[in-house]
Every structure is written in structure tokens, then in C-alpha cells.
């Protein structure tokens with residue numbers, strides 16, 4: 001029997017890197033991460049500055065168009081996005097095929113994929129104009145899709161977009177507003193949610209972005225590629241971690257129980273992990289978690305709430321960061337650790353958390369997809385494998401086995 005691993009090592013032609021821990025799959029000018037220093041830059045701009053000073057629409061423009069917009073360019077871009085916020089009316093019928101208690105991510109995978117059946121005029125990926133229209137459509141329609149998934153799950157009528165509102169304000173109204181009643185957007189909540197969207201906009205070649213690129217590398221249409229990204233994001237080791245983190249904080253319930261959960265996370269015989277902790281790339285504090293923690297306080301103050309899970313989260317972080325297990329393995333809070341606390345205070349049920357992540361990450365997905373398709377050297381993504389099955393053998397008819 002030939003040891004294929006040895007053979008591959010000798011030829012030097014293949015690298016075996018399960019989980020892609022040290023393999024770059026592409027070149028990209030979008031996002032830079034220095035995981036040891038806890039640095040995240042979008043087209044050179046630090047995430048902290050973008051989160052504090054810009055808006056989600058500005059960041060979307062930056063990721064798609066390489067540079068920050070002038071005020072005229074921003075106004076034009078916002079206007080374009082606004083014009084695309086409506087969903088084709090027949091898509092409302094499509095929603096009715098889902099069970100009422102379907103997870104919003106299941107609905108979003110289905111509806112995002114179904115867009116390719118409605119917007120044929122933006123599926124020719126060889127035409128840069130069509131690619132940009134599809135990108136604008138996806139960015140614009142995602143809040144409508146997510147809000148409708150929520151409305152469907154609570155049995156309320158869908159609300160049409162109100163294009164007088166901001167991107168984020170409109171999403172809040174479509175989610176929490178009720179027909180025939182005025183919905184007043186709370187500016188602190190609007191700003192906080194917009195900031196959360198900025199923090200989730202892109203994060204280089206994470207699992208869902210790599211999925212979008214791989215799907216797109218075959219020439220698949222952008223709506224199908226984004227549906228693939230949503231499906232991947234749903235997993236608890238990726239976007240699903242924000243939902244899992246809040247569930248964990250509720251399960252811990254009070255600070256006295258934290259040591260019990262830290263002990264479980266360290267126990268190799270227990271599959272439990274501290275959700276919202278650890279990251280493939282960050283071996284330092286995730287800079288997004290810093291902004292997120294600050295935003296919790298702002299939202300609590302504006303809404304006059306004081307959820308005890310925040311105290312549990314703060315104390316859990318403090319204890320874990322003093323524990324040799326977490327120090328040695330360089331496990332710090334990631335973006336998902338505090339985001340659930342904020343989203344829950346705003347009123348989103350936990351099942352919507354990953355849907356909000358998908359909404360924001362759509363910007364990164366479409367920007368990465370455009371970058372890939374525009375590359376003249378672009379090839380279909382086709383990883384190799386190390387075969388570990390049986391060597392060649394002869395077929396035995398079924399009666400003789």
C-alpha cells in the first residue's frame with residue numbers, strides 16, 4: 001500500500017491543510033487583519049474609526065468602490081440602495097410556503113436564493129453593470145427579507161419599506177412597526193444597530209465568505225452565491241455563535257455559576273465551549289468586541305434597561321482572561337460575545353441574531369464576489385484531497401457477497 005501522504009510530501013505539489021489554517025485562497029484588497037495585535041482594517045481604515053465616525057452605507061460604498069464616498073457620491077449611493085428595497089410582490093407568496101415557526105435563517109436562505117428567479121436582468125456575471133445592480137439589490141433587499149422573515153414568524157402583516165428612513169431606521173420600522181401605527185425610530189438604537197452592521201460588514205476569508213467565493217468561482221449567479229453564504233453563516237461555530245452566546249449567558253444566569261461553566265469549557269471530556277470566545281485569526285482581543293461592549297452601555301442607558309446577563313458577561317470575561325487555560329490558548333471575547341446582549345435589549349428574539357449578521361455581511365460577500373469575478377486570473381475553486389479509502393479491488397456480484 002502506497003502511503004499517499006508521503007508521496008504528496010515528496011512531490012511537493014500538494015499541501016494538506018484541513019481547515020485552511022495556513023492557506024491563502026485568494027488575493028484581496030478589502031480587509032486586513034492582524035490577529036496577534038487585534039487589528040482590523042477595511043481598505044486601510046481602522047474598524048474602530050469606521051464604527052465611531054461613519055455609517056453602514058459609507059462602509060458598504062467603501063468596500064464596493066475602494067474609496068470612501070464624497071457627500072454627493074454617498075447621497076447617490078443611498079438613493080440607489082433605497083430604490084431597490086422592495087421585494088417582488090410574488091415573493092410574499094413564497095414566504096407563505098414556510099412553516100410559521102421556521103427559523104429566520106432557513107427562510108433567508110430560501111428567499112435570497114429565490115431572488116435569482118425574479119431578477120434575471122442582473123444575473124449575467126460577465127457584465128460589470130449587471131454585477132453592480134445585483135450587488136445593490138442584495139444589499140437593499142436583505143433588510144426587507146430579514147424583517148419579513150421576522151413578521152412571518154410572529155404572525156404579523158409585512159410592512160413595506162419606508163424610503164424616507166435611513167437603511168437601518170427602515171429595517172427597525174419594518175421589523176417592529178405595526179400597520180396603521182406610527183413607528184418612531186429611536187436614534188440611539190438606530191445608531192447602535194448601524195454600528196453593529198458596520199462591525200459585521202466584512203472579515204476577509206471567513207467560512208461564509210469563502211463559501212460565497214467558492215460558489216461564485218463556478219460562475220453561479222450572485223443571488224445563489226449569497227444563499228450559500230447565508231447557509232454557511234448559520235452554523236454555531238460561525239454566525240450562529242451570537243445566538244449561542246446569549247443562550248449560554250442565560251443558562252449561566254448569575255455570576256456565582258461562572259466558575260462551573262469555566263471549568264466545563266476547560267474539561268476536554270465535555271464538548272461545552274465558551275460561546276463568543278476564541279477566534280481562528282484573533283489571538284488578542286477582537287477589536288469589534290471592544291466597540292460592542294461600549295455599545296451595550298449606550299443602548300441600556302437609552303432604553304433604560306439593565307439586563308443582568310450583561311453583568312454575567314462582564315464577569316465571565318474578567319474571570320476567563322485571568323485563567324491560565326484561556327491565557328495560554330489566547331482565547332478572548334469575539335464580536336459575538338456582546339452583540340446578543342444589545343440585540344436582545346433592542347427587542348430582537350435570539351433566532352433573529354444570525355439573520356442580522358447575514359444582512360450586514362451581505363455587503364462583504366458582494367464586495368468579495370465582485371473582486372473575485374473582476375480578476376482576470378480567476379479560476380474555479382477546486383481543492384484537492386488526500387484519498388484514504390481502499391485501494392483498487394474487483395466488483396463482486398451482489399449474490400456472492
Ligand code: ACO
Nearest residue numbers: 237238239241265273274275276277278279280329334336
Ligand atoms: N471555549 C473553550 N475552549 C476553546 C474555545 C472556547 N470558546 N475555543 C477554542 N478553545 C480551545 C480548543 O478546545 C482547542 O484546545 P486544544 O488545543 O487543547 O485542543 C484550542 O482552544 C484551539 O481551538 P480550535 O477549535 O482548534 O481553534 P479554531 O481556530 O479551529 O476555532 C473557533 C475557532 C471555532 C471560533 C473556536 O474558538 C470556537 O469554537 N469558539 C466558540 C464559538 C464562537 O464563538 N464562534 C464565533 C467565531 S467569530 C465569528 O464567526 C464571527
